Amino acid sequence: MYSRFFILFAMVSIGYYCYKKGFITKEVNKGLGSMVMQVTIPAMLVTTIAAIDITHEILLGFFLMMAAQAAAMILFGLFIRLYGKWRHMDSRLMDMLDITAGSLNNGFIGLPVAMIFFGDTGVMYMSAGVLGLNLYLWSYGVYILKGRQGGSAKEMGQTFLKGAVNPNCIAIFLGLALTLSHTVSYVPEPIMAFLEELGGLSTPLSLIYIGALAGSSGILQVFREKAAVEISLVKMILMPFLAWLVMLVVPAGSMAKSVFLVTAALPAAVVVPMMVEKYGYGEKMSSDIVILTTIISVVELPACVWLTGILY
Known part of the structure; x- marks a missing residue:
């Protein structure tokens, strides 16, 4: 278990070091992130x-x-909206806070963490969260950020299809089709071997990307953004706690409970600030929350994985 923690921290540290040394630039890291999401994952x-x-x-x-993950994102987003109103935050930020704080980074961080700590079945359950995230962002998320501003049903539908039909979702359904139909044995061995080698790059590249992202953010400056720090702490403390309470009464297996709890400790999704910039208001704060929750998650996720070993 501790060797796996070391791998997680070491990979993130490599990304941070490479960015600070100039080996990885912002442009290179952006391309790296796109490659991970569109190719290796x-x-x-x-x-x-x-x-x-x-x-x-x-x-x-x-x-x-x-x-469950889609429902959790919607409900927690609504909670953060109420929290923001209670704290008398700028009303124009409420839609952004709803989607940013509710979202979970199942792709870049969730899948590598599941692979490191839970194996193939854990990846299977985490990939369900990838589907849930896409449904959440490109239906509910787009409606909150854009639909309430008067977007037509046709425009909303086109946006949903464009966002939800992506390589990750296609890959999940393709994998399900191959295993449920028992046709995976008919795929030529060199093709499967190639895909396995390519997919094996996902974990190190994802963690290096996260480390470089932290290195590019100007960590001290981000921690001076008090409202973003407050929302990030509320998200990263309360969401796993609520997930733990829910799992006390849900009759699920130990693997499902473990993955659900770890999922609740994931940072905000990287894609959300881009959606906010395009459809809503508050892109800067959304980006700050993504960076802050990502930094916090580097410590929190191993702690949650350790807790799952005790609880479940």
Whole structure:
């Protein structure tokens, strides 16, 4: 377990070091992030899911996890909206706070953490969160940021399809199709071997990306943004706590409970500030929250993984 913690911290530290030394620039890191999300993670999802002998229980758990994570993001976003009003924050920021604080970074951080600590079944459940995140962001999220400003149903539908139909979602359904139809054995071995090698790059590249992102953010400056720090702390403390309370009464298996609790400790999704910039107001604060929650998660996630070993 401790060696896995070391891998997590070491990879993030490498990214931070490389950025500070100039080996990775902002432009290079942006390209690295796009490659991870568009190329290596889809390859990992296809090969990992296709290799799992999916039982009825696992398949049911997959869809329940997808629904549970989407519901958790919506409910916690609404809570943060109420919290922001209670704290008399700028009313123009409420939509941004709702989506930013509610979102979870299942892709860049969730999948690598699941692979390191929970193995293939953990990745399966975390990939359900990737689907839940896409449904949440490109339906509810777009409605909150844009729909209430008068976006037509046609425009909303086009935006949803454009955002939700992406390589990650396609890879998840492809992996499910291969394993459920028992046709994965018909895929040529060199192709599967290539996809496995490509997917194996996801964990180190994702963690290096996160480290470089932290290095580029000007950490001290971000921590001076008091409102962003406050919202980030509320999200990163309260969301896992509420997830733990929910798991006390939900009759789920230990793996599902562990992944759900760790998922609740994930930082805000990297894509949200770009959505806010395009559709809403408060992109700077949204970006600050993403960076702050990402920094906090580097310490919090190993702690949550350790707790799951005790609790479940």
